[in-house]
Amino acid sequence: MLFSCKISNSLLSYFERRGEDTSVLLDSTTLPEELLTDPNYWMQAADMEKFLSTAVRAFAMKDEGDLLQTVGHLGPEIRSWGVLDSVLRMMPRPQEIFAQPERFLSYFISPQPPVANILRSESGLEFDLPISSDQYPCVTAYLKHAFEALPVFVGKNLANCSWEDFHLKLDWQSQQSSIFAEEEIGHQVSPELLRTVVSTLEKNQMALEERNRELQARNEELLQKQKNIETKLQQTTVLEKVPSPQLTNYDFIDPSSIQTLRHELSRLSDYMVRAQQLITLLVGQDRLTPSVKEAIRRTDWDMVKEQFPHSIQSCRQVLDHTEKKHSPNQEINRV
Numbered sequence: 330m331l332f333s334c335k336i337s338n339s340l341l342s343y344f345e346r347r348g349e350d351t352s353v354l355l356d357s358t359t360l361p362e363e364l365l366t367d368p369n370y371w372m373q374a375a376d377m378e379k380f381l382s383t384a385v386r387a388f389a390m391k392d393e394g395d396l397l398q399t400v401g402h403l404g405p406e407i408r409s410w411g412v413l414d415s416v417l418r419m420m421p422r423p424q425e426i427f428a429q430p431e432r433f434l435s436y437f438i439s440p441q442p443p444v445a446n447i448l449r450s451e452s453g454l455e456f457d458l459p460i461s462s463d464q465y466p467c468v469t470a471y472l473k474h475a476f477e478a479l480p481v482f483v484g485k486n487l488a489n490c491s492w493e494d495f496h497l498k499l500d501w502q503s504q505q506s507s508i509f510a511e512e513e514i515g516h517q518v519s520p521e522l523l524r525t526v527v528s529t530l531e532k533n534q535m536a537l538e539e540r541n542r543e544l545q546a547r548n549e550e551l552l553q554k555q556k557n558i559e560t561k562l563q564q565t566t567v568l569e570k571v572p573s574p575q576l577t578n579y580d581f582i583d584p585s586s587i588q589t590l591r592h593e594l595s596r597l598s599d600y601m602v603r604a605q606q607l608i609t610l611l612v613g614q615d616r617l618t619p620s621v622k623e624a625i626r627r628t629d630w631d632m633v634k635e636q637f638p639h640s641i642q643s644c645r646q647v648l649d650h651t652e653k654k655h656s657p658n659q660e661i662n663r664v
Contacts, residue, residue: 330460331371331439332468338366339409339471340384343400346407357383361623368411370620371439374465381467397467401474405481410436417482423501426479430456437472453488455498462492473497551621554604555628561597562637565644587652594644601637 341362344351355362358380364370365380372380381397388396400407408414413436420426427433435441438460447456462469473492480488480501489500608630625631 330374332374332377333368333437333439334360334365334370334372335368335410335413335437336377336468336471337372337380338368339400339404339407339475340381340396341366342407342409343403353387354380354384359627361619363619364623368409368413374468378465378467381471385467397471398474401471401476402478402487404475404478414482417479420483423480423483423485423488426482427454427499430454430458434458452502453498453500455496457495458497459495461494463494551604551607552624552628554600554607555624555630555633558597558600558604558633558637559628561600562633562640565594565597565640587648590648591645594641594648598641605634 341351341354344354355365358365358372358376360370360372360376365372385396404410405414405417410417417426430444430447431441434444442458442460444456444458448454460469469492473490476499477488477490480486486502488502491498608625
């Protein structure tokens with residue numbers, strides 16, 4: 330499960346406004362700052378919870394209140410949710426924001442969480458969802474307070490929200506008056522036009538976030554392949570460092586073992602070729618995004634690409650030497 334970087338962007342934007350040092354926060358995650366502040370990017374659920382808990386601990390040391398409540402309630406002012414900020418301001422009333430709860434939740438949670446047992450009233454709604462406040466206390470606390478601030482986008486006061494275990498309850502307090510007097514509202518936008526604009530913005534937002542999720546999945550796949558290559562290289566490096574004279578101390582080496590090693594080297598070479606093809610594909614399709622650049626930098630790809638052929642060649646030379654020393658003819662000559 331993933332949580333949207335709208336959340337991390339909100340905290341970092343808040344700290345930036347206050348002139349706070351965010352180095353502790355940035356060090357608590359492997360994502361670069363440009364992705365943490367990208368409202369269209371996503372973070373692994375456990376990593377987001379760790380990020381928020383680190384922020385809470387750092388903020389609690391200053392004894393300045395509930396950080397997640399403060400940041401959540403300031404959402405309309407901070408404007409850290411990207412296109413969603415504009416979409417929410419076009420809603421005629423807060424009840425319509427949660428007209429489709431699972432759809433709105435998908436702006437913050439991926440994949441889109443299913444909801445059940447929906448109960449609606451004139452002043453709010455409640456439902457169950459498969460995300461526990463006990464498992465992700467910091468993330469759910471931020472979202473709870475952020476949802477309380479949703480009416481502020483349409484000129485209303487804060488709502489009430491509770492998230493206990495798997496149950497979310499919202500009270501819009503619909504009896505509250507607007508912060509604008511009726512005579513100050515002026516000309517009203519056509520409801521049909523408003524729905525069309527909001528729908529278009531939502532579709533564009535969801536499409537952009539979906540592309541970011543796909544890119545993140547590909548980045549993780551690339552990093553996993555890179556880790557596999559590094560593991561193989563470490564194994565071959567150990568073999569390369571074994572002094573060749575020691576090989577003569579063995580009475581006999583099974584020729585099938587040498588063939589197996591040759592086969593594994595060929596497979597390792599194939600893995601490397603595939604990794605190079607994947608990176609070439611990403612670069613060739615103008616997908617060399619900051620996240621891909623950061624992945625390449627962190628894995629020392631240029632060094633690996635340069636050293637890999639030499640390591641493979643050295644391993645093959647060791648195998649050739651071993652096979653020659655322990656061939657049947659050699660055994661006969663020694664007898």
